[in-house]
Amino acid sequence: MTQASVAVPVIEMRGISITFPGVKALDGVDFRMFPGEVHSLMGENGAGKSTLIKALTGVYGIDAGTITLAGEQVSFSGPAQAQASGISTVYQEVNLLPNLSVAENIMLGREPRRFGSIDWRAMRRRSTELLAGLNLDLDPGSLLGDHSLAVQQLVAIARAIDVQAKVLILDEPTSSLDADEVAELFRVIRSLKEQGVAILFVSHFLDQVYEICDRLTVLRNGKLVGEYLVEELLRIDLVQKMIGKELTALDDLEQRARSVVVDESDAATFVQATKLGRRGAVHPADLPIAAGEVVGLAGLLGSGRTEFARLLGGIDRADTGELVIRGKATKLRTPRQAISHRIAFSSENRRDEGVVGDLTVRDNIVLALQADRGWFRPIPAKRRDELTQSYIQALNIRPGNPDALVRNLSGGNQQKVLLARWLAIAPRLLILDEPTRGIDIGAKAEIQKLVFNLAENGMSVLFISAELEEVLRLSHRIVVLRDRHVVADLENEGLTVDSLLALIAEGSNDDDDPDASVAVAVGALGANDPVAASDPDPTTTDSTGGSR
Template sequence: MNAQAPVVEMTNISISFPGVKALDGVNFRMFPGEVHSLLGENGAGKSTLIKALTGVYAIDSGPADSGEILLAGNRVSFAGPAQAQNAGISTVYQEVNLLGNLSVAENIMLGREPRRFGGIDWRATRRRAVELLRGLHLDIDPGSLLGSHSLAVQQLVAIARAIDVNAKVLILDEPTSSLDADEVAELFRVIRELKAEGVAILFVSHFLDQVYEISDRLTVLRNGKLVGEYRTAEILRLDLVQKMIGKELAILDALERRIVEPGGGEDDEVPLLAATALGRKGSIAPVDLRVYTGEVVGLAGLLGSGRTELARILSGIDRPDSGELVIDGTPHRFRTPRSALARGVAYSSENRRAEGIVEDLTVRDNIVLALQADRGWFHPISRKRRDELAVSYIQALNIRPANPDAIVRNLSGGNQQKVLLARWLAVAPRLLILDEPTRGIDVGAKAEIQKLVVNLAENGMSVLFISAELEEVLRLSSRIAIMRDRRLVADIVNDDLTVDSLLAIIADGELTAVER
C-alpha cells in the first residue's frame, strides 16, 4: 500500500448519456510521483473518466450523474478544463493541439505570456520557455517554429507547456501512438524526470509493452465499470488481457466453431494478395502477410494493436513507406481506395457512421454508392439497374425494412451494417476487408453477417476479417494473423486454436510466423 495520500481520488463516479451508462460507480486514484496507466477496450469508459476529472463532464449535471472528486484532499468540481488546469491538472492529447506556425516559446507560453508596458514581454517569454525546456533536459531552440520539428518534439513541447502551471497531475492520452522507438524512449525519459519531481502521471495507451515499461500502477475499466486496480509488477500480461476483454476462458473452450476451409495455398499457388515488409512509420512496423483465393484470414489483437492501420494500407487509404504489395503476382502501389478497388480490394471501415453509410441517403443510394463512384459520375447507373441492385441485396442480406427508399439513419445498427456490406458486395471485390463488421449490433444480425462471410468464402471471395472478439475470429477464420503493439507477431493456421492460446500470444507473443 502506498504510504502517501492520493493526489487524486475519484469515488463512485457515474455518468450517463441517453441510453448509455458511460460510467457506473467507478473509483479511481493517483499518487504523487507515480505513473498510473488507465486500460480498457473501446467503450470501456476511459475517455469519460478523464473528462470527468478535467471538468469536461460535470458529475452533478443530471439525476443519473454522481460522485466525488478530491484533489490533494480537497473536494473539487470543475466547470471546464481551464479550471482543472488552474488547479494543477494538465492534459496532453494524442493529437497535439498547438500552433505549428508559431515558435516553440510562443506555444509554451501561449495565453500566459509575461506582460510589460501593456504588451508581451518577449524576452521574459523566451527566458521562461528556456527554463521549462532545460528542466526537462530538452535541447530545443525556443525560437524555432514548432511545425519544423517532429511529432515527438511537439509532444514534448506540449508537456513543457502543461507543466508550466505547476501541474500536480499530468494526463498523457495515447502520447506514443505516432512515435518510433527512439522517440518513445525520449518521451519516457521526460516522464521519469517528472515522476521524480513528484508529478502524478496518468498514462493512457493500448501498447502493453509500454504500459509495463513505464507504469507503476494500473486501473482496468470494462463497459463503464471498474474491474480493478493493480500494481503493474504484480499482474501477468495474460491476466491483464483477460480482465480487459472480460472473457471467462473455461466457457469459451466449448465454443462451437464453423471453420472456413482455405480455398488455396498449395506450394505452387500464387496468393491473391502478398504483402512483404509493408509498413508505415508511426503507424505499423513492416508486415508480411498472404491471403489466398477463397480464404478467410482473421486479424486479431487488442484495440490499438495496428489492425485498422494495416487494413488502411492494404486498401489504399494510407500509403506505405516501405515494402511491397503484390496482387496476383504483380506488384501494385495503391495510391487511393479507388485504385485498390480497381484491383478487386474493398475495405469496409470499423467507423460505420464517419467512413461508411451516408445517413441522409436512402438504402438504394447507399448500396450503389461505391459502384457509381467506380464507374465515374459522368456514367450514371440507370434507375432500373439501381432498383435491381437494391432489391437484390435487400433480399440477400435480409435488410429491414425491405424498402429501398428508407432513409438509412432510421435503420437499426445491424441493418445499417448490412447496407454497408451490400455496397461493397455490389462492386464484386475479390478481397473484402471487414473491419469490426459486427461491433455494436444485435446477436441476430451478427449471426447473419457471420454466415454471409462463410458463404462469400465458399463462393471464392477472400476475406480479411478484423474483430476484437476472439471467439468470432476463431469461428470464421482458416488462418489467424495476430497484431500486437503495431507489429504482426504471429500468423497461424487455425487448427485446434483456443481463445487461451490467442490471448497468450496477444499478451506475451514473440514473432512466430507459421507457414500454411
C-alpha cells in the same frame, strides 16, 4: 509501506455515475491518485476509461458522486478550469496547431508579455528550457507541422509540464514514439514523480504499464473491478479482469493460422505489384498477394510500410512499376478507383482519414458503399438499417445504437465502425494500417479473429502493425521493410519476434543467405530477448485484494 498507504489522495472520485442516452457509461465508480505515483487506468474500449478522465477534467458533468482535489470538493466547468487547478492532460491525438511554431504551441494562452506585447525572446527561452528538460534538441522557432507525430507528442508533453501540474494525465502518450523516445519519456515521468506529481498513464501496452506504473485501476462495462499494486498483479490476471474471461481465443487463432496452406499459384494471385514505388516515399518493390492470404508488413516507423500500402490503396500514385489486379495491368490514381477494383484501405489515422465523428454509426458504415453507388442512387432506408444492424452485431459495436454519434464511441468501437464501412463494399483486398493501435486487448482480439475469418473466406488482407507478435500471429507471409526498402519476404514458418527484429535492425543483402543472416542476428540479440524480458517474475504472487 508505500507512499500511497500513508499519503492523502491528491485526487479522489467517489461513486461517479454518468448516463448517456441508452447507455450507463459509469456506474458508481471510485478512483484515486496519490502524489508522486504513476497510476494506470485499465479496461476494454467502452469500459469507461475516457469517460472517467473527461469527468475528472470537466468535459462531462457527473450525474452522481463527488470529486475532491487535495481534500477539497471540486466541480470543473471545463478543461481550462481543471488545468488552472493543476490537472493537465495530453491526449492520444495531438491537439496542437501545426501552422504555429514549437514555442508558440508550448506557450499558447500563456505567452509572456512585456509592455503589453508578447515577449518573443522570453517565449523562446522558456520553450528551450522545457525542451532541454525532455532532452529534445529542437528549434523552438520551427513550425510544429514540419516535425513528425512523435516529436509533436513530446511538444504536447512539454506544454503540459509547463503548467506546474499536480496531476498529469497522459492518454496513450507512446503510441507514436519509438523505443528511444519512450525511454526518454519514461525518464521525464520518473523525474516528475520525484517532484510529487501524480501521473495517470493510460496505455494499452502492458509492458509499458508494468515498467512505469505503481498502481492500476481496472474498469469493466462502466463499473469498478478493483485497484491493485502493479507488483502484486500478474499480467494474465490483469487481462482476465479487464475482459471478464480467460483470453484463449488468440492462442487458438495462431494455431489455426499456422496450419492454413495458401495456394500461391499465379491463378490464385489477386494483386501483383512489380517494381512498384514512389520517389521520396518507398523504393520500388515486388509484392504478390494471393486470394485468402494475409501478408504482414513489418518495420519501424518511417520504414515505408504505410507508404507502400497507400500505393496499393490508390491513396498515393506510384511513379514506377506496375500493378496487376486479377491478371490485368491497372493504374490506381484515386481511392475511388481502388474501391471499384474492390480494394479498401483503412488508414492508421482514424480520426482525420477514417471515421466522421459528427455522423452517426449508420451513416459512417454505409459511407463508402454509397460513394461507390453514386450519390444520385441513394441506398434504400430499409437496406441501410439492415446493413448497419448486421455489422453492429457481427463486430459487437457498442453501444449498439445506429443513431449514436461516432465521436461519442470509444476508440476500439470507432475502429470497428471503420472496418464495417469497408467490409460493406465486399472488398477482395482489405488493407489494414495499424487497425488495433490504441485499443484494448478485448477489441484487439475481436479484430484479429475477424481478419483471420475474412482470409479463411477468400479475402486477401495486407496487415500492418508495429506489434510484431500481432504480425506473426495473423500473417501467412511477412514482408520486412527498412529505410524504405523491402529487405525480406518470408513465409511465416519458424519465424520469431527475434528473427524479425534482426531483419528490421540489420536488413539482408542479396548475396547473403537470408536464413543465415537471420540466425546470426538472432544470436546477437539473444542476450537481450525482448520477449523474455517482458515476462512477469514467476515468483510474483497474485493480488487477492480489491479496492483499498
